[in-house]
Amino acid sequence: MYVYDEYDQKFVDDRVAQYRDQTERFLAGNLSEEQFLPLRLQNGLYLQRLAPMLRIAVPYGLLSSTQLRKLASITRDYDKGYAHVSTRQNIQLNWPRLEEVPDLLAELATVQMHAIQTSGNCIRNTTTDQYAGVAEDEIEDPRPWCEIIRQWSTLHPEFAFLPRKFKIAVCGSTEDRAAIRAHDIGLELYHNAAGETGFRVLVGGGLGRTPVIAPVVRDWLEPQHLITYLEAVLRVYNQHGRRDNKYKARIKILVKARGVEAFRESVEREWAALKDGPSTLTETEIARARSCFTAPPYRAFDADAALATLREQRARDSLFDNWVERNTREHRVPGYRIVDVPLKATGYAPGDISDEQLELLADLADQYSFGEVRTTHEQNVVLADVPGEDLYALWQSLQAAGLATANAGFLTDMICCPGGDFCSLANAKSIPVAEAIQARFDDVDYLYDLGPIDINISGCMNACGHHHIGHIGILGVDKKGEEFYQVCLGGSAARDASIGKILGPSFRQEDMPRVIETLLTTFTELREPEEPFLDTYRRVGIEPFKERVYAKAD
DSSP states (O other), rough: OOOOOOOHHHHHHHHHHHHHHHHHHHHSSSSHHHHHHHHHHEEEEEOOSSSEEEHHHHGGGGGEHHHHHHHHHHHHHHHHSEEOOTTTEEEEOOOGGGGHHHHHHHHTTTTOOOOTTTSSSSSSSOETTTTTTTTTTTOOHHHHHHHHHHHHHHHHOGSSSSSSSSSSEEEBSOOOOOOGGHHHHEEEEEEETSSEEEEEEESBBBBBTTBOOOEEEEEEEOGGGGGHHHHHHHHHHHHHHHSSSSGOSHHHHHHHOOHHHHHHHHHHHHTHHHHHHHTTOOOOHHHHHHEEEEEOOOOOOHHHHHHHHHHHHHOHHHHHHHHHHHHEEOOTTTTEEEEEOOOOOOTTTTTTTEEEEEHHHHHHOOOOHHHHHOOOTTTTTTEEEGGGGGGHHHHHHHTTTOEEEEOSTTSSEEEEGGGGGTTTSSSSSSSHHHHHHHHHOOOOOHHHHHOOOOOESSSTTTTTTTTTSSSSSEEEEETTEEEEEEEEEEOOOOOTOOOEESSSOOOGGGHHHHHHHHHHHHHHHHHHTOOOHHHHHHHHHHHHHHHHHHHHHH
């Protein structure tokens, strides 16, 4: 993983000192709330419904065990003993004290972490596939490119005050696990007919009030031109994006208003002045970035013996067998497995993790996975490099800590924003709905029979829970001061990305488990053998689901 050099460390330390001075001046009454607002946002601090919320940057979802331990101590010392994994692979703290945030940031800086550009109208944390570098279907490791983008975009003076926040995602595998079509810019690494690696550039995706699947703006971009082309896109947006209406300020609105062809022409004209300029990437710079993401010292295994041992362990323990089947996947290196650690145990807010669990994961990462973990868009954690012979011992430790729920990718492994329990923007609570659904569908055999289903829950139209691209999406809405929930069907964040279609009138909170049950019963009646939910929906359409749900409501 990337390790700070002296410049990086001084940069972050200076930023902490700067923000400490700003906070002290605000608390002394020498800065108004209006003056302090952009300063705290630039350092990841929101003022939420009940307390401040600090969003800590986790570049492309990669954390060391040392950083995990620091996060654990910070949640104890500055918060209430738990943290929250966000859909941008970041870590959020929901209860820090405003006056203590500078001290908290100073502690983060000691382990090469910060909260810079996790909020505000700037280029946010660049995200990617949680299995980057280890996935069997990977074309090229996207993390070096994410790091190049991170270094280029951090406090970029030209793009510090964009019309609205700006999100970039990079995919380097045949399966899109980075949801690049739902981002302001999505970058897809692929090989052309000559075997060369380049980028397909998608621009103008996003969710929120106007959900859009990003169109392709450039089908082939040579890697050395990545930054100059991104600069061209950002310049067009910065110059022409709307600033008079924040609801129409995202780049997706500009692309849609101009049309893809006209937007592409504007970018190409801007790029002509930048291409081959100072920001063009050299082979030396690309190699430097790649050198930070070399393979760990994998061991050579007797594949047959290791497989025989794992089979024996699985045959001996059905719970372990089920966990291996559901929560682990193939690794590109023989003898290793990728392990998903869902943070979706019934009765707990999706994405929440305690200080004790953070410390345990740090220990397990050191013991079994080269001291690294990854956070995911689905608000989970991954141990990416676990020897197959160590899976049973790892599972036992995870099980004792409540981290071995074998539901990765299934109905109860849902995405859920903090909602009205925390967020001042939310129209409705999200967490109680998620917990009610988890409790209603606690029969794991039934979940497995249903197959993989994505449920995404947002507490407002900002769509932090990505409800538009869930197979089943749930949106909290306000109806004359009461909390109701709108349901949409047919969304997808994968390569076949789609925006869900609204089912109909919204429902009360207490009705949501019944509504989901009716949708699932309808699916099981209409599906062909082994057919996934999304395929069934696309084959039969929304009407059969609508008829059943509202017939029941009547």
